[in-house]
Amino acid sequence: MSRSNWLKTTAMTAALAGAVFASGTAAAENFKVGYAGGFTGYLAPYDQPSLKGVQLAIDEINAAGGIGGTMPIELIVKDTRSDTAQAAVVAQELVDDGVSVMIVSCDVDPAVASGVIAQAAEIPSVSSCASTPTLPAAVGPYMFSNYTADNLQATVLASYAREQGLENAYVLLSRDTPYTEKLPEYFAEVFAAMGGNVVAVGEFTIGQQDFSAEVTNIKGLDPQPDVIMTAAYEPDFPAFLKQLRAAGITAQVLGSDGIDSPTTFGLGDVAEGVVFSNAGFPSEGSPLAAYEAAYEAKYGEPNDTVFTATGYDAMLVIAAAVEAAGSTDGAAIRDAWDNLENVQVATGTMTYKGQNRVPVRVVALNQVSGGERVHVGDFTPDPSQIPAP
């Protein structure tokens, strides 16, 4: 590679790594929000969409004059390059920049790394889409969750399976991430507690192309499972599903929000009938449908993942907390946040009061039908059925 190419590439890298997007005018009364996200690297598929949602929310809030109509939001974005050590460094930089609230990565490890820095500075922080319910407790009282927690999704999926009269479950998990491990485990726990039989638990490695060994094992099970549940997402979920159906196994397949992606709907016949949970369904006239329209108007392309909507939600929650606190003081915001109830967001409503900083929000079930998304229903599980994290 020639020298000039190197220079160009280096310059581009630097520009991406240090990008600062400022919204609104930089005045003294601006409310500064920092975003320490993995906008390059393995978290980019989650943190990039979240950022788009956050920016859309800020545009709307600032167009109305800012938080409470008077305080515009200024967003400072720093790339962690999906590196956990860098997540801590970047968080410290944001603290030094004087942010009042911090949004952190979608994955637990960098979220904790950034979160503890914010915690030490007594700045509230929130992970836009980490779904591990133990995250806020792991960091401390200034850390909040935003996304639908794993145990919540698992409970809704298990209840659905039992209501459909499904008796024998096969669960496929991967210990590579808490999400792919815990969500199926919560499912198995609830499914068994509701009288179902978990026939076997299989394991896979993320990125494993070939599921023939697992599928052959499933074919040999007695009794044959009538429901197969996994939190695998692409590329593993499509590969698994194709090989499963190719082997003639017709059991109901249940997935989680990780498979809410155009890929799933492009799979053709094999995906027919798959049911998965996510954070909301854009029924006509719903806030989510309005959000999708606003998204398309801003970005010129349809929204293709719920992570933009949950990023949007997180920013609305932050604004609600600041408004309720009537102050930009970290402790005041934290206390107000912890008492929020029924905040109207794109995917529905969110309640933090009495939930140990893990919000209660609706879980939607969707079914793949003819390559389209069909709404099965919205569920808010009975707290007594939700397994402890």
Place this chain on the structure above:
Amino acid sequence: MSNEAALLSVEGLVVRYGAIEAVRGADLSVRQGEIVTLLGANGAGKSSILNAIMGLVPVAGGRVVLEGNDVGGEPPEKIVRRGMTLTPEGRRVFANLTVAENLSIGAATRRDRAEVEATRSDMLELFPILAERRDQLAGTLSGGEQQMLAIARSMMSQPKIVLLDEPSLGLAPQIVDTIFELIVRLRDRGATILLVEQNVELALEIADRGYVLASGAIALEGSARELSASGDVERAYMGAH
């Protein structure tokens, strides 16, 4: 001797490896149809000269003139196409290729199939053992056979001049005799040869002229007969140490 008559002439050649100057201004020339030998103790710079002539190591100074063209600094593949080739020290046949494949690749620069086949049968006639072993892997040949293969492989490109680097290295005495007889026969068929050799006596026996290299420079030159008669060669060797 004028340079115009020379097929190959090397003028003031300098070769450096980092800070070390291995060859410091060597001059030599080879005329059509000659066997010229380049003698010298270990480390005198003989192989460095051959490698620099062939473009395997950079020429740090001086000129390498082949048929009136300065080829110094050209890559080896281009020099081969100009009609000069090297049979490297240690034979370096392609061990996991068959004898036949080794010969085929020697002719990689030539397009005319019929002519290549003519050269091939020529070589197999000259080296009958290679005909016997043509489907064997080159790595399974004896040292002498490998040396014959290496020479035959070089000849497959129909070079105007061949550089032979230490063809006697590691071979039993009677095998060495055979190899040297074959070198003479190649010359008799019109080949021009620059021979680097440790075995001074044998080299001077078959060569027309010789150069003695000491500490990276030509210490002595003359006809083979003069050099073997004078005893200066041994002194030049000693002087190198």
Place this chain on the structure above:
Amino acid sequence: MDVVVQQTVNALALGGTYALLALGLAMVFSVLGLINFAHGELMTVTGYAMYFVLTAGLPFEIAVLVGIVAAIATAMLMERVAFRPVRNAGTATMLLTSFAVSTILHMLFQNLISARPKALPVPDWMIGALNIAGFDIGVIQLMSISATALLLFALTVFLRRSTLGIAMRAASLDFPVTRLMGINANMVISTAFAISGLLAGVAGVLWLAQRGSVDPLMGFLPVLKAFIAVVLGGLGSLSGAVLGGFTLAFIEVALRAFLPDDWLPFRESIALALVILLLLVRPEGLLGRKEAIR
């Protein structure tokens, strides 16, 4: 017994993909001494090329063709732009260059196309399975096994019969002497990259057909597997790379199929431990340098 046969078919299909990738890596390594860690990105390029062709409404077969051609072109471009200028700078420099190429491509994919996976719908006929003598063989599995067999056969003919092929084998044994045969170094290296691109393109199509989507980072894991296969088979040995690919697949499938449930969390560690064990017994790999390219 039936399960054993079924799992053997499974391992053959997986091994085919590993073998194609490993062979591409080994091809470049044998002439350049470089493990090209940007090799996996060639599969990603195949994926995006297919995605764009399909988005333009053209048939799947065209997408496959364009995808493979794109991988070949990218491989040759990589060589010309990134590796040729540093060819004489040593293997460590080249290795770092390959990491740089890989990272730059990741960034370009993420920022110019999308960080999110792009769906790559596969025709329904590719998803089914054939039942042959009581065993299920997926269409993609069958394609994987036959594409591997076909490519290995074609490559063998090329390497044994053509002058360029013999030159490539010679170059893998002794590069400087190959140049002394008048063979153009750039030509040999460029061809090695083109072949590695072809192999990565075909492996990419098979891999993508399974996963149904293309994303910026998808090349990393396959190249890692291929690297293990190459080391296992013996660095620099082409037939070793193929054998290494199949061996790795057999180890992986056997462990996943027959390990007791309690042991499943350790299957990756056990697989790697077995690979290391094999290397302790045969430090030069299954087919070390001496046995290369019979």
